Amino acid sequence: MYAVELKEVSKHFGSVTAVNRLSLRIADGEFFSLLGPSGCGKTTTLRLIAGFEMPSAGEIFIGGNEQGYLPANRRPVNTVFQHYALFPHMSVAQNVAFGLEMSGVPRREIQRRVGEALEMVHLSGLGNRKPGQLSGGQQQRVALARALVNRPKVLLLDEPLGALDLKLRKAMQVELKALQHQVGITFIYVTHDQEEALTMSDRIGVMHKGSLLQVGSPQEVYEAPQTRFVSDFIGDTNHLDGLVTGLANGEAAVQIRGAQQPVRALTVNGVRLGQQVTVAFRPEKVLLDRQAQPDGNTLAGRVVDVVYTGSSTTYLVRLQDGQQVMARQQNAAVSPQMRFQSGDLVTLSWPVHACKAFAE
Amino acid sequence: MSARSFPRSSTWARWSARLSSFSLSSYGFLSYLFLYLPILILVVFSFNDSRSVTQWAGFSTRWYGEMLADDQVILALWNSLFVAGVSTLISTVLGTLAAVAMERYRFAGRLAVDALLYLPIIIPDIAMAIMLLIFFNQSGLGFEPWRLELFGLRLAVPYSVIIGHVAFNISFVAVVVRARLAQMDPTLEEAASDLYANSWQTFWRVTLPLMMPGIVGGALLAFTLSLDDFVITFFTSGAGFNTLPVRVFGMIKKGVTPKINAVSTLMLAFSLLLVFVSLFARRGEKNPAGELGV
Ligand SMILES: Nc1ncnc2c1ncn2[C@@H]1O[C@H](COP(=O)(O)OP(=O)(O)OP(=O)(O)O)[C@@H](O)[C@H]1O
Numbered sequence: 001m002y003a004v005e006l007k008e009v010s011k012h013f014g015s016v017t018a019v020n021r022l023s024l025r026i027a028d029g030e031f032f033s034l035l036g037p038s039g040c041g042k043t044t045t046l047r048l049i050a051g052f053e054m055p056s057a058g059e060i061f062i063g064g065n066e067q068g069y070l071p072a073n074r075r076p077v078n079t080v081f082q083h084y085a086l087f088p089h090m091s092v093a094q095n096v097a098f099g100l101e102m103s104g105v106p107r108r109e110i111q112r113r114v115g116e117a118l119e120m121v122h123l124s125g126l127g128n129r130k131p132g133q134l135s136g137g138q139q140q141r142v143a144l145a146r147a148l149v150n151r152p153k154v155l156l157l158d159e160p161l162g163a164l165d166l167k168l169r170k171a172m173q174v175e176l177k178a179l180q181h182q183v184g185i186t187f188i189y190v191t192h193d194q195e196e197a198l199t200m201s202d203r204i205g206v207m208h209k210g211s212l213l214q215v216g217s218p219q220e221v222y223e224a225p226q227t228r229f230v231s232d233f234i235g236d237t238n239h240l241d242g243l244v245t246g247l248a249n250g251e252a253a254v255q256i257r258g259a260q261q262p263v264r265a266l267t268v269n270g271v272r273l274g275q276q277v278t279v280a281f282r283p284e285k286v287l288l289d290r291q292a293q294p295d296g297n298t299l300a301g302r303v304v305d306v307v308y309t310g311s312s313t314t315y316l317v318r319l320q321d322g323q324q325v326m327a328r329q330q331n332a333a334v335s336p337q338m339r340f341q342s343g344d345l346v347t348l349s350w351p352v353h354a355c356k357a358f359a360e
Numbered sequence: 361m362s363a364r365s366f367p368r369s370s371t372w373a374r375w376s377a378r379l380s381s382f383s384l385s386s387y388g389f390l391s392y393l394f395l396y397l398p399i400l401i402l403v404v405f406s407f408n409d410s411r412s413v414t415q416w417a418g419f420s421t422r423w424y425g426e427m428l429a430d431d432q433v434i435l436a437l438w439n440s441l442f443v444a445g446v447s448t449l450i451s452t453v454l455g456t457l458a459a460v461a462m463e464r465y466r467f468a469g470r471l472a473v474d475a476l477l478y479l480p481i482i483i484p485d486i487a488m489a490i491m492l493l494i495f496f497n498q499s500g501l502g503f504e505p506w507r508l509e510l511f512g513l514r515l516a517v518p519y520s521v522i523i524g525h526v527a528f529n530i531s532f533v534a535v536v537v538r539a540r541l542a543q544m545d546p547t548l549e550e551a552a553s554d555l556y557a558n559s560w561q562t563f564w565r566v567t568l569p570l571m572m573p574g575i576v577g578g579a580l581l582a583f584t585l586s587l588d589d590f591v592i593t594f595f596t597s598g599a600g601f602n603t604l605p606v607r608v609f610g611m612i613k614k615g616v617t618p619k620i621n622a623v624s625t626l627m628l629a630f631s632l633l634l635v636f637v638s639l640f641a642r643r644g645e646k647n648p649a650g651e652l653g654v
């Protein structure tokens with residue numbers, strides 16, 4: 001049995017299709033992230049599960065039960081809203097107690113559980129404050145406590161860290177993940193930050209225009225993207241356009257205009273001979289040198305920009321035909337004669353297994 | 361006169377700037393004078409120790425004494441307060457419900473209802489008064505009074521007056537409450553239902569408390585408008601029923617005395633008090649005065 005299952009769920013707003021025949025199974029206790037660009041339908045999917053919107057088509061199951069048109073207050077899920085949505089006229093403790101009161105838990109037990117929940121998010125002693133008297137990070141914790149105190153089957157989180165600054169955000173990521181481990185509740189986490197999704201999730205679902213493009217572990221999604229969109233959206237990626245001149249053993253030979261020899265790449269989805277394709281590979285897989293490496297792919301180019309970012313340096317290299325490639329090197333691992341400047345002639349090399357050809 | 365005839369043009373510019381800023385501030389001063397001079401005169405002459413309302417003859421509170429001794433004025437005062445109180449109560453409940461319906465629900469004909477709700481604010485009082493008069497006449501509802509005893513006074517307040525006041529106050533309450541609702545984050549209500557509250561619990565525990573400043577503001581506005589109303593009361597009261605403004609009108613027909621000034625000053629004080637209470641009740645909100653002056 002799955003914690004949450006969506007079967008062919010669609011949602012239309014007038015002529016806009018926000019969610020398009022989306023099917024998804026999320027296991028008990030899983031930390032699942034929905035990742036995608038703005039407007040791809042992440043929030044709508046979450047709202048469909050929570051019961052704030054009703055699907056135009058398809059079925060939603062929570063804990064094996066079909067939800068149908070069940071309203072939000074009768075679904076065993078709780079939500080952490082992007083802007084917290086704390087009740088401003090109630091104290092922190094009253095906010096956290098609200099769900100328990102509504103479900104008729106005895107007063108004594110409410111008091112005990114509210115205390116425990118506030119302790120869990122390190123807010124003991126702030127129970128009498130109003131939400132307006134708390135910092136953004138503290139409000140975030142109250143929102144978490146208010147949802148978790150009800151021990152829902154599933155916790156839905158809509159960009160819960162979106163309003164926090166970078167440093168607090170990183171700290172909360174770690175804390176949130178630890179909390180999820182501790183309570184063992186299924187988390188469905190919406191974000192458009194791919195780094196956040198990669199560091200926190202057991203599995204990631206990448207959405208685009210209302211559809212799920214790929215579902216998999218962070219490694220799978222990062223290392224083995226199935227479409228150009230996924231490869232592009234998750235992490236930095238180089239894309240080179242070329243023509244397929246040979247096919248063998250799941251590899252394609254792709255001729256980049258102006259290059260001396262074709263680039264070899266793993267084929268993903270039905271690449272045909274003579275087709276125009278995109279070759280994709282990560283900047284950190286690319287080695288920069290003054291001469292060609294013995295095996296793998298090599299291309300020659302000229303450095304046009306150098307961006308130093310502390311732990312690593314990113315080089316922008318222009319090829320003969322004008323296409324550009326990013327190469328990222330860890331600064332600690334690089335000897336001084338392997339540092340380059342704008343205008344240097346260099347050779348780019350990267351392994352075939354880290355390179356994919358997508359037909360568009 | 362061209363600027364060239366002034367060799368020290370910078371001095372000229374400075375003076376002209378001073379002049380224009382002086383004339384601007386004096387325009388402001390004049391418009392305030394225009395607004396408040398009559399009121400000031402009214403208040404000052406209510407303390408005049410003479411029958412004359414044009415010649416000052418020393419300070420006295422005798423007209424206030426006469427006012428309090430006039431049973432007709434006292435009765436009118438209680439009538440005013442009673443009509444304002446009851447109509448405010450009814451119109452606050454109905455106006456709030458209308459505001460919630462408009463702001464939170466989508467239903468067929470919503471746009472038409474929306475436009476109709478504002479009609480009493482827009483149409484002239486006199487038109488509304490005549491419509492109500494015809495309505496009470498034709499429908500046979502008439503001007504039957506509600507008889508009751510209040511602090512030893514026998515009041516006879518026509519239902520038609522209360523209904524008339526409710527009719528225009530609903531719109532004002534609805535507008536003020538709606539402005540408040542529109543500012544409210546609708547995800548708060550979603551959060552309540554996410555935390556297992558049904559629609560009623562959501563309304564009582566979340567929507568209503570958050571609307572409260574708007575409701576209080578709307579109620580105070582309704583109370584003030586009701587106290588100040590002359591036209592609608594005059595046309596819907598049948599014969600022999602006086603609220604304070606109607607009573608003042610009746611007194612003026614027999615000649616202006618400083619007693620009228622005293623009554624008017626009393627009404628003015630009431631209205632001012634209500635405005636301050638309402639500003640106080642809605643403190644902490646952004647731009648509270650802006651919404652009050654609908
Ligand atoms: N209530 C609504 N009425 C009409 N269109 C809507 C409504 N809610 C969402 N949409 C549309 O559905 C699409 C998906 O919206 P959604 O809010 O789910 O995106 P999202 O992935 O959460 O984006 P973001 O990252 O910006 O929050 C958008 O095109 C949006 O304009």
Ligand SMILES: [Mg+2]
Nearest residue numbers: 042043044158
């Ligand atoms: Mg969203």
